[in-house]
Amino acid sequence: MLTIKNLHAKIGDKEILKGINLEVKPGEIHAIMGPNGSGKSTLSAVLAGKEEYEVTDGEVLFNGKNLLDLAPEERAGEGIFLAFQYPVEIPGVSMTNFMRTAVNEIRQYRGQDALEAKDFLKLSKEKQALVELDKKLAGRSVNEGFSGGEKKRNEIYQMAMLEPTLSVLDETDSGLDIDALRIVADGVNKLRNENNAYIVITHYQRLLDYIVPDFVHVLYNGKIVKSGDKNLALELEERGYDHIKAEVTA
Amino acid sequence: MENTLEKTDISQRLLGKALGQKPALPLSENTIEKAQSVLKKFGIPEVKNERYKYANIKNILNKTVLETEGISARENYPIADSLSVLNGKNMLVTVNGKVVKQEISEAFHIGTIQDYLAYEPQISFDEADSMQALALLTAQDGFHLKIGRDTTEPLIWLNITDTKTPSYYATVNCIESAAGSAAEIIEIRIGRNAASFTNQYTLVKTHEHATLRMAATDENLHSFSGVFTVHGIQKKGSTFSHSILGTGASFMRQNISAEHEDENCHTELNGFYAVDGERHADFQTVVKHMFPNCTSDEMYKGIAAGKGKAIFNGKVYVARDAQKTNAYQSNKNILLSDEALIRSKPELEIYADDVKCSHGSTTGQTDTKSLFYLRSRGIREKEAQKMLMLAFAGDVLDRISNESLREYFSSVAENKLMQLI
Numbered sequence: 233m234l235t236i237k238n239l240h241a242k243i244g245d246k247e248i249l250k251g252i253n254l255e256v257k258p259g260e261i262h263a264i265m266g267p268n269g270s271g272k273s274t275l276s277a278v279l280a281g282k283e284e285y286e287v288t289d290g291e292v293l294f295n296g297k298n299l300l301d302l303a304p305e306e307r308a309g310e311g312i313f314l315a316f317q318y319p320v321e322i323p324g325v326s327m328t329n330f331m332r333t334a335v336n337e338i339r340q341y342r343g344q345d346a347l348e349a350k351d352f353l354k355l356s357k358e359k360q361a362l363v364e365l366d367k368k369l370a371g372r373s374v375n376e377g378f379s380g381g382e383k384k385r386n387e388i389y390q391m392a393m394l395e396p397t398l399s400v401l402d403e404t405d406s407g408l409d410i411d412a413l414r415i416v417a418d419g420v421n422k423l424r425n426e427n428n429a430y431i432v433i434t435h436y437q438r439l440l441d442y443i444v445p446d447f448v449h450v451l452y453n454g455k456i457v458k459s460g461d462k463n464l465a466l467e468l469e470e471r472g473y474d475h476i477k478a479e480v481t482a
Numbered sequence: 483m484e485n486t487l488e489k490t491d492i493s494q495r496l497l498g499k500a501l502g503q504k505p506a507l508p509l510s511e512n513t514i515e516k517a518q519s520v521l522k523k524f525g526i527p528e529v530k531n532e533r534y535k536y537a538n539i540k541n542i543l544n545k546t547v548l549e550t551e552g553i554s555a556r557e558n559y560p561i562a563d564s565l566s567v568l569n570g571k572n573m574l575v576t577v578n579g580k581v582v583k584q585e586i587s588e589a590f591h592i593g594t595i596q597d598y599l600a601y602e603p604q605i606s607f608d609e610a611d612s613m614q615a616l617a618l619l620t621a622q623d624g625f626h627l628k629i630g631r632d633t634t635e636p637l638i639w640l641n642i643t644d645t646k647t648p649s650y651y652a653t654v655n656c657i658e659s660a661a662g663s664a665a666e667i668i669e670i671r672i673g674r675n676a677a678s679f680t681n682q683y684t685l686v687k688t689h690e691h692a693t694l695r696m697a698a699t700d701e702n703l704h705s706f707s708g709v710f711t712v713h714g715i716q717k718k719g720s721t722f723s724h725s726i727l728g729t730g731a732s733f734m735r736q737n738i739s740a741e742h743e744d745e746n747c748h749t750e751l752n753g754f755y756a757v758d759g760e761r762h763a764d765f766q767t768v769v770k771h772m773f774p775n776c777t778s779d780e781m782y783k784g785i786a787a788g789k790g791k792a793i794f795n796g797k798v799y800v801a802r803d804a805q806k807t808n809a810y811q812s813n814k815n816i817l818l819s820d821e822a823l824i825r826s827k828p829e830l831e832i833y834a835d836d837v838k839c840s841h842g843s844t845t846g847q848t849d850t851k852s853l854f855y856l857r858s859r860g861i862r863e864k865e866a867q868k869m870l871m872l873a874f875a876g877d878v879l880d881r882i883s884n885e886s887l888r889e890y891f892s893s894v895a896e897n898k899l900m901q902l903i
């Protein structure tokens with residue numbers, strides 16, 4: 233599904249990704265862990281198509297297509313979804329208008345007819361319930377006045393609405409209390425199937441108790457320095473990142 | 483040769499007319515003298531004139547206009563389809579300042595400005611603004627609209643400029659809201675045939691506890707130009723609001739001033755503008771807080787693209803006695819091109835000590851983070867930009883209280899935004 237080969241990216245003169253290799257197959261869950269500043273959010277932004285980042289080397293194939301040639305909206309149409317670490321507040325754009333536009337733009341991209349208003353509403357309610365998102369929030373502007381936890385649940389609601397095949401969750405767990413964490417994880421687990429895949433970026437092992445990964449990668453200083461199964465996450469939890477840093481610099 | 487010279491220097495001819503001939507309107511001797519001395523002092527505004535620093539009226543007149551009086555090109559004025567949403571309401575149609583049609587409920591009464599001036603020949607105007615003096619001295623026509631208590635539907639005023647040749651014309655109007663009345667007036671400025679220049683002065687009086695909401699759009703002025711002045715005089719407990727949509731005229735200067743003559747007045751001034759090509763939209767607002775316990779709230783937002791120019795100059799004056807004044811002003815701009823120009827100058831002049839006043843002015847680009855967020859959800863760039871711009875404009879448009887008018891203004895703004903992005 234997704235093949236990242238030797239991906240290098242920079243912003244300004246600063247090189248952030250320094251040769252990433254990753255292969256994700258349908259049905260898989262990959263966790264990416266690593267200390268702050270190692271490039272996790274950059275990787276997710278490059279996958280989603282944020283233009284500030286310049287790819288200087290390498291390639292990314294998504295279902296055989298060269299992802300880096302596509303605009304962000306085309307990537308979304310192809311099935312990429314990024315749950316933002318810091319969801320953006322957009323005053324004056326209502327949640328409902330935003331989601332209806334997004335759903336129908338994506339349906340158009342995928343050659344499907346636009347949803348009728350009542351079908352959209354029904355779908356929207358169903359997906360809000362999935363992440364226990366307060367109905368009142370649908371009447372507000374995008375993310376405006378949402379609490380930290382509501383913003384994160386809103387990301388998962390959007391993911392559920394857009395039915396991506398590859399979702400990248402960038403620290404969706406940070407700032408969530410244990411109940412909210414469980415809600416988000418349950419949502420993801422319900423949406424999971426053999427055709428879609430997840431890249432779960434997290435700082436803590438805790439989320440991985442609920443969303444059990446098939447692979448765990450450690451991203452450090454712009455490179456994946458270690459990969460393993462879910463036990464690697466436990467090991468990191470126990471021993472911290474310092475010994476990995478030491479291993480790498482040794 | 484002589485003929486061409488005379489023709490091109492239209493501003494000279496206008497000055498000659500205003501200073502040398504008896505005005506068409508029955509102004510008092512005193513008003514005529516005052517207006518003439520203001521006009522002599524400041525002339526027809528050009529860049530030297532601080533008030534019109536970015537609006538070289540002399541230049542625009544000389545470049546675009548041939549005649550000093552507007553002669554209309556035809557008799558019949560069908561209402562364009564795009565305005566059909568507004569049908570069925572109270573309708574007032576003026577052509578070059580003259581009332582040609584009125585279909586209005588009994589709550590409104592329309593007379594001529596001449597009749598009004600016969601009773602009140604001392605019409606007040608801003609003595610630092612020679613365009614207002616010029617309007618009084620050169621206007622041929624105008625109306626006096628009285629608003630009574632029992633209005634239900636808004637009044638739609640189709641303000642048509644229709645001239646055979648490119649002309650300057652002036653018009654003076656007076657709108658008076660009776661004590662305790664509440665009404666909404668929508669002015670739709672329309673340009674037909676030869677592109678002309680309008681100099682319009684409207685005096686607005688809101689009597690005790692009256693509420694008057696005015697909104698104006700220049701969307702249908704196209705290649706026309708004009709200076710439009712509204713001067714509001716507010717009596718005790720009255721509310722006056724004015725919203726302007728500046729999306730169409732090739733050059734528009736909107737002057738708005740409001741002066742409180744008693745306590746508990748509220749003034750609300752709003753504007754949304756979008757200038758592209760070489761268009762110019764220019765807003766000058768003055769709110770004079772003269773009495774205690776009054777409030778004012780101003781919000782102007784705009785977008786400049788291409789080589790468009792947008793100017794906002796907002797002044798809030800709070801007199802020493804105007805304690806407990808609450809005055810808020812905000813001007814926000816988005817620049818879409820390197821060649822576009824925004825000038826924003828908020829001014830506060832406060833002499834009272836127990837007041838709450840704030841103002842803010844920002845000019846920036848569209849927010850790339852928001853744009854990326856929308857696009858990452860599959861929304862095409864243009865659509866995403868449109869959503870963000872509409873949200874930007876929405877703050878202002880949402881302040882139009884009548885729903886169908888708000889929708890009309892929103893659709894005008896939306897169409898304009900689609901052209902910009």
Ligand SMILES: Nc1ncnc2c1ncn2[C@@H]1O[C@H](COP(=O)(O)OP(=O)(O)O)[C@@H](O)[C@H]1O
Binds near residue numbers: 248272275284
């Ligand atoms: N827009 C940016 N401008 C400058 N530096 C950036 C920008 N985005 C990220 N960086 C830098 O790149 C590095 C990686 O950041 P990031 O991808 O956010 O890391 P992580 O998500 O792993 O914490 C950091 O050193 C950060 O300061």
Ligand SMILES: [Mg+2]
Binds near residue numbers: 272273274402403
């Ligand atoms: Mg991060």
